[in-house]
Amino acid sequence: MDAYKFTIPEIIFGRGSLKYAGICAQQLGASKLFVVSDPGVEKAGWVDKLFEILRREKLDFVYYNDVVPNPRDYQVHNGAKYYEEKEADVILALGGGSTMDAAKGIALVVSNKGNIKDYEGANHVKHPLPPMVFIPSTIGSESNISQFTVITDVDRRIKMTIISRTLVPNISISDPTLLVTLNRDLLIAPVFDSLAHAVESFVSPLANPFTELQSMRGLDLLIRHFRLALEAFHLDDLEQLAIAGTCSGMAFTNASVGLGHALAHALGGMYDVVHGISHAMLLPDVMRYNLTSCMNKMATIGRIITGKTFSTEEATAQAGIEALEELRAEIGIPSRLREILPDNTMLPTVSQNAAKDICLRTNPRPADWKDILNIYYGAW
The missing domain is CATH 3.40.50.1970 (Rossmann fold)
Known part of the structure; x- marks a missing residue:
């Protein structure tokens, strides 16, 4: 052991x-x-x-x-x-x-x-x-x-x-x-940051039995209480989100994060994009990119997000990814980078910056700057 x-x-x-x-x-x-x-x-x-x-x-x-x-x-x-x-x-x-x-x-x-x-x-x-x-x-x-x-x-x-x-x-x-003094916009971005922490720490090569428990618990609480918190801002739901954030925080500080954070950091440095919004837009694409390298764990994530098990691990994983995209659309977050960036001319430079980000070292699937550029272009 x-x-x-x-x-x-x-x-x-x-x-x-x-x-x-x-x-x-x-x-x-x-x-x-x-x-x-x-x-x-x-x-x-x-x-x-x-x-x-x-x-x-x-x-x-x-x-x-x-x-x-x-x-x-x-x-x-x-x-x-x-x-x-x-x-x-x-x-x-x-x-x-x-x-x-x-x-x-x-x-x-x-x-x-x-x-x-x-x-x-x-x-x-x-x-x-x-x-x-x-x-x-x-x-x-x-x-x-x-x-x-x-x-x-x-x-x-x-x-x-x-x-x-x-x-x-x-x-x-x-x-x-x-948290009761937050408004809708001030809650949405942090929750997607926490979702990225939970997902990326769970599939990280540095994950261990202690971090995995916290990743899964954080993800479960986020999914179950996010909509409820946005509807009424009831303290009970906000408290559960705070617990979820703490769980995912304990996970990622020990298991680290991955490609999604490298992408978000590079966008934030070049365009000053809100960190959580970057994750809301890119997390599903990052999960698809990593899918073949951690199918079993992605299926676990899919079961937590959807509450269902489908015919195959891949189908379960894909359903979880699609559910996140549906959540994003339901909340009204932009789904395309073109909706928040002035143009895409700097994306090659942004991709090269992302490829140097230390968070990339703990991604389950290697990615070079061209792979990253393809993800950005796919989200454009």
Whole structure:
């Protein structure tokens, strides 16, 4: 039997668990917190709520909110400079994937110095990061659990994937009540990101019995509660989506992801496409591409998505893929890249960028840039 490693942070999950933010920071020795969030979370009222909690615990803190979707490298460097100027210690991030990824980038540059691009790839981080407490305001990225961070290199127009055990936060606080301030659009993209995490981690060559359980559980909960959550935004369904995201996050941070993330990262770097929307458009095509290399697992995915077993494994797998396409159409997400991109002239360059993405190493079927270009053109 092989040996497996399963890495996750300390996880606090439950309605109202935001109230533990200050206590957790104190446990990590905070004397001056460096709080990272963004204007969208501010508008929802959660930043002020967090500040109330921190003041109640008599914690000193400084605040940084120069974060946008697909966070930029210069924002990371500006944040690191501000952190050092204010002599902060523990980093507390409140927000979605972009906020948490930016916070990780700041922690990385503060502790290891240099330029964030120096650490692109896997296992290039040499020194421990400052203690980190992460509080997601949505689901999808699960950066509050993972050993990944993704930062946009503005000059090269690519999204850099950085992987290191040191990027796993010390504590993750997941409070499902934060999801009630999301709207329909802000929920759809993260759910498709979580779907991609569940599917890609399940078929990854690094998958093991522990990650597979989390992948399947996450996928099952996402499929069963996504429509219900969109219809009524009832907290019970949102909570199940938060659990699903946590499950798929635990899976992919240990088993990694694959071709779909390489494609989405490259599109996001070149065109600033919302990450989850890239997955909504491309995940079915990626699943078809991988089908012959992992038929049994794709059939398992098909059974979870459709709740049915068909005459053959291939038929079951294909039914799952088609059900995802039907879900996408039902929700109203664009199905063709031409609907969101200005033209396709840069797709060869985007394909070459995707072929260099480290996530491609854990795809069950090899793909070169021409294979990737064919997928893009097929989705055009």
